[in-house]
Amino acid sequence: IDTKVAAGRLPLMLDHEWETEAHVGVVRELVDTGTGYLMTADLFATEEGQEARRYVQNVLAADAYVGLSIGFRPLRSEMVTIDGQSVERFTEIELREVSLTPLPSVPGTDVVAARSDRTVGDPTHPAVPAAPRDDAELLALAARTALHALSPEARAAVLHEYLTPEAPEARSACTHATAPTTAPTPGNAVSMDARMAALRTTFL
Numbered sequence: 001i002d003t004k005v006a007a008g009r010l011p012l013m014l015d016h017e018w019e020t021e022a023h024v025g026v027v028r029e030l031v032d033t034g035t036g037y038l039m040t041a042d043l044f045a046t047e048e049g050q051e052a053r054r055y056v057q058n059v060l061a062a063d064a065y066v067g068l069s070i071g072f073r074p075l076r077s078e079m080v081t082i083d084g085q086s087v088e089r090f091t092e093i094e095l096r097e098v099s100l101t102p103l104p105s106v107p108g109t110d111v112v113a114a115r116s117d118r119t120v121g122d123p124t125h126p127a128v129p130a131a132p133r134d135d136a137e138l139l140a141l142a143a144r145t146a147l148h149a150l151s152p153e154a155r156a157a158v159l160h161e162y163l164t165p166e167a168p169e170a171r172s173a174c175t176h177a178t179a180p181t182t183a184p185t186p187g188n189a190v191s192m193d194a195r196m197a198a199l200r201t202t203f204l
Contacts, residue, residue, distance in 0.1 A: 041098070
């Protein structure tokens, strides 16, 4: 992934289509947060690239959903049983492209912003530095994005935990009930500084 991204060889496509018109951008960064990835991509100054930017901006402005999906070539796999069914699990893949799509197969792959401060290939629109946001503003923006990605039931449970005045014993029980069942391993631990750097890359 690092090699492809650094070389500009990981394309941003539309709905996994491989026509030239569906190639609307290039992935510039994939940051591992320990629980997922934060991606930044540049959209081209082509008609299709700018149409994709306007599409994302309009979807987000309507408080609607657009996500991301990956296209890959399987290199190794194995058959496993999950819930009584035999399924193929990929243990090694070659990532080939990332696609904008309103129907991603994996929940939670949200597009959270589409900025207009830079357009690749258009010298009339140079990069415009965005005003820096402090850590509190970035964390609040990330929290709103995460809440938006949850189901209504899960969102209500999270808001109940933080907004409902309760006795300390009840809050402790609620916190315990919603805590992850497994702790992150040392190899997956990510420092707060690294997480804030990933947030700044995504939200500026």
